Amino acid sequence: MEIGLLDTIIFIAFITGVVAVSVYASRRERTHEDYFLAGRNLKWWAIGISLIASCLSTEQLIGMNGQAYGEVGLAVAAWALLAAVAVVLIALFIMPVFLQLGICTMPEFLEHRFGGAARTVMAIYMMILYVVAILAVVLFTGATALQALFGLDVLLGVWLLGLLAGGYTIFGGLKAVVWSDFIQGITLFVCGGIATWLGLRAVGGFGNLVSENREQFQLILPADHAGLPWTGLVGGIWIAFFFYWGFNQFITQRTLAARSLAHGQKGMMLAGALLVASVLIIVLPGLMAHQLYADEVNKADQSYAVFVKNIMPVGLRGIFFAAIFGALMSSLDSILNSASTIFTMDLYRKFLRPEASEKKLIRVGRITTSVFVVAGCLAAPFLASFTSIFDYLQSSWGYISPPIVGVFVIGILVRRAPPVSGLVGLLIGPLCYGLLINVFAPRLHFLHSMLITLGVVVSLMLLITAIAPLKEPVRFEAKSGIDLTPSPGARWAGGAIVAVVALLYLVYP
Numbered sequence: 108m109e110i111g112l113l114d115t116i117i118f119i120a121f122i123t124g125v126v127a128v129s130v131y132a133s134r135r136e137r138t139h140e141d142y143f144l145a146g147r148n149l150k151w152w153a154i155g156i157s158l159i160a161s162c163l164s165t166e167q168l169i170g171m172n173g174q175a176y177g178e179v180g181l182a183v184a185a186w187a188l189l190a191a192v193a194v195v196l197i198a199l200f201i202m203p204v205f206l207q208l209g210i211c212t213m214p215e216f217l218e219h220r221f222g223g224a225a226r227t228v229m230a231i232y233m234m235i236l237y238v239v240a241i242l243a244v245v246l247f248t249g250a251t252a253l254q255a256l257f258g259l260d261v262l263l264g265v266w267l268l269g270l271l272a273g274g275y276t277i278f279g280g281l282k283a284v285v286w287s288d289f290i291q292g293i294t295l296f297v298c299g300g301i302a303t304w305l306g307l308r309a310v311g312g313f314g315n316l317v318s319e320n321r322e323q324f325q326l327i328l329p330a331d332h333a334g335l336p337w338t339g340l341v342g343g344i345w346i347a348f349f350f351y352w353g354f355n356q357f358i359t360q361r362t363l364a365a366r367s368l369a370h371g372q373k374g375m376m377l378a379g380a381l382l383v384a385s386v387l388i389i390v391l392p393g394l395m396a397h398q399l400y401a402d403e404v405n406k407a408d409q410s411y412a413v414f415v416k417n418i419m420p421v422g423l424r425g426i427f428f429a430a431i432f433g434a435l436m437s438s439l440d441s442i443l444n445s446a447s448t449i450f451t452m453d454l455y456r457k458f459l460r461p462e463a464s465e466k467k468l469i470r471v472g473r474i475t476t477s478v479f480v481v482a483g484c485l486a487a488p489f490l491a492s493f494t495s496i497f498d499y500l501q502s503s504w505g506y507i508s509p510p511i512v513g514v515f516v517i518g519i520l521v522r523r524a525p526p527v528s529g530l531v532g533l534l535i536g537p538l539c540y541g542l543l544i545n546v547f548a549p550r551l552h553f554l555h556s557m558l559i560t561l562g563v564v565v566s567l568m569l570l571i572t573a574i575a576p577l578k579e580p581v582r583f584e585a586k587s588g589i590d591l592t593p594s595p596g597a598r599w600a601g602g603a604i605v606a607v608v609a610l611l612y613l614v615y616p
Contacts, residue, residue, distance in 0.1 A: 121429035122271070125287050125436070127146065147589065149285060149364045154374025157285045157441075159359050159381040160292030164438035167389045167409050169248045169298075174392030177431075178412035179334035180323030181615060184390045185344065188326075188608045191379040193348035195601035198375035201353050203593070204519060206368050207599045209586045213356050214453045220518040220581060221529030227534045229514075230453035232507045233356060237446045240503040242483035247490040251408070265487045271436065273443055273480035285361065287440060291430075296381075298423075298430035299388030305418045306395040316391075319398050326615045333346070336552060343554030346561055350508035354515050356445040367590035369597075376600040383607055416481040435510070442483075447475040490546070504551040509557045510536020513564035521572060522580030532564045539563045 149157075167186075174183040210216050214233070218226035250264030259267075310316045315486060317324050327337045352358055352375075365371030396414040403417075404410050419427050451472045456463055463471070514532045517524050543556040585591070 115159030117426055118428045118432070121426075121431060125290050130319040134414050135363050137151050144354050147364050149361060149374070151370040151373035151377065153285050153289055154293040154361045154365055155372060155377025155381065158358060158374065158378035160288035160295065161358065161361075161387070161438055161441035162378075162382075163292075163295060163385055163389065164245050165247070168386075169251065171389045172396070172407035172411040172414070173406075174334065175323070175390045176397045176404065177334070177393075177407035178332075179319070179328070179350035180325060181390060181394065182328045182335050183393075184326065184386045184611075185335065185340055187382045187385050187389065188611060189340065189344060191382040191604050192608055193345065194352050194375050194379040194382065195604055197349065197353040198372045198379075198597060199593075199601060202371055202375070202517070203368055203591060204583060205339075205359070205363060206371060206589050207363065207583055207585050207591060209589065210363065211472065212363075212449055213354050213359060213451050214449060216516065217518070217529060219583070220598075221514070221524075222400065222526040224527065225514070225529040225533055226457070227454055228530065229511060230531070232511070233449050234446055236503065237357065237442055238479060238482045239486060242439070242442045242446075242479065243490060244489040245442065246483055248408075250487070251412075258271055262272050262488060265484050268432075268436075268439065269480045269484040271432075273439070273476060284451050287436060290435060294426075295430050296384075296388065298427050301423065302415055302418055302427065303387050303391050303395075305420075306392055306399070306414065309418060310395050310398050316395060316398065320394055323394055323397065324495060324615055326612050333552075338556075339554030341551055343552075343557040343561075346509050346512050346552075346557045349503060349516075350504065354511050356449055357441055360441075360448065365589075367592065369590070369592055369594040372594040372597040373600075376594075376597055376604065379601070379604045383604065383611075404571055443476045443479050446479050447472045450475045464480045504554050505540050505544070505557045505560070506537045509540060509560035510534075510564050513561050513568065517565060517568045517572075521569070521584075523576040524568055525574045525575055525577050527575070528568040531571060532568045535567060536560055536564045 171183050171186060175181065175191070205216060207267055208219055209218065210219070210228075214226040214229040217229055245263075246265045249268050250259070250261045254261050254264060306315055307316065310319070327340070329333055330336045330338045362371045362375060365374065392409050392414045393407075396410040400410075400413050400417055403413050415427060451468055453476075455471050456468060460467065510533050513536065514529045518529060540556055540560040543551065543559060544553060548556065
């Protein structure tokens with residue numbers, strides 16, 4: 108794809124503007140809460156846009172459109188539609204517990220509930236997976252997209268993206284991340300919407316797209332389907348959702364930084380609504396590419412790049428280039444900030460320097476961010492050997508999402524579960540999942556392996572609790588000054604989101 112002078116000017120102006128606004132907004136970071144949690148002062152609209160911008164990156168644009176192009180079709184939209192339902196439940200029933208405790212990180216909750224060992228184990232898990240799975244995936248898929256669209260070498264693209272996103276994240280912390288996410292999230296939806304609209308015109312409208320691709324317009328696939336069986340939609344996929352949106356520092360850091368429970372809940376409802384709308388840009392283009400450009404696509408994960416290359420006219424390419432970069436940076440800056448938060452607060456401050464000053468904590472956070480940038484850039488090229496990047500990402504999370512979900516759920520609901528149960532759950536989960544997918548049942552869909560792993564973790568924790576329960580149930584006492592008044596309209600908004608998702612499954616079963 109040729110990039111003209113106007114496209115280049117637009118791209119440079121956009122990136123410069125995003126970095127400038129982010130740095131300016133975060134120029135007064137004095138404490139670790141300022142740097143890692145934006146001073147606990149985020150408003151609902153910033154939370155909602157930042158959540159969706161961090162979630163929707165190249166692994167969705169490329170990976171989900173690739174699956175939509177291939178054997179999964181419209182059914183891949185479950186990763187957005189059903190996730191919106193999970194977001195509603197988390198906002199109403201789980202978020203209040205975390206804000207009540209005033210925690211900075213998800214591992215910190217485990218210390219409240221199961222002790223310091225559980226906190227440390229989860230912190231180590233999260234940092235490893237952030238680098239090996241999500242950070243490397245975002246860098247690699249982003250560089251792959253830039254190569255397909257603009258001919259940029261993959262290795263060069265990886266380092267360019269890592270250094271660019273890492274630069275302002277190192278300087279500004281979460282506030283810089285949220286402001287960049289806000290700008291880039293809006294840009295992504297606008298540009299992605301334009302591409303989808305142009306694609307619908309090219310295929311003759313939505314009705315013609317459906318009629319020409321009847322076999323792919325199914326949200327529910329057979330139980331023996333290799334890509335996304337319906338049995339996974341009622342089981343394992345919910346583990347992934349509750350982990351990602353409820354117990355994953357990468358996402359929850361925004362809600363932990365909310366100025367009140369009401370703002371946090373409204374922000375998550377906005378994110379849920381945008382998840383439903385995102386199907387227009389992370390699924391439909393793959394289906395349209397299947398109809399329009401099947402002869403140009405050699406690999407399913409190339410479908411979105413081929414679609415955009417053909418559909419976007421000269422003059423809009425610079426804007427789309429900026430949108431791609433924006434999507435990448437929104438995820439990269441979030442991953443980097445979250446990983447550095449976990450290391451600084453859950454490991455460095457906990458074990459090495461409990462008395463560290465605010466300036467020292469911020470400095471360590473910046474140094475850690477730099478280290479993660481380099482590690483992610485070094486790991487990214489190794490993903491070239493995988494057939495489906497999206498499947499690699501989701502199956503990789505399977506090592507830690509079932510044990511973390513099990514431990515958090517039992518920790519919240521079963522107040523007499525002893526500390527040892529949480530530690531056992533965290534340690535046995537990855538081992539169980541690894542044995543299932545590599546030894547005992549390698550052909551079993553990873554969503555089913557996740558469900559079995561969760562069952563093992565929960566069963567062990569309940570057995571330990573039955574044998575050696577705590578004498579008194581744990582109480583979650585309020586330790587923050589955050590306003591915990593729920594949002595009056597959150598339940599209504601959540602009900603509307605659930606109703607829309609149910610309607611889509613009825614129309615396209």
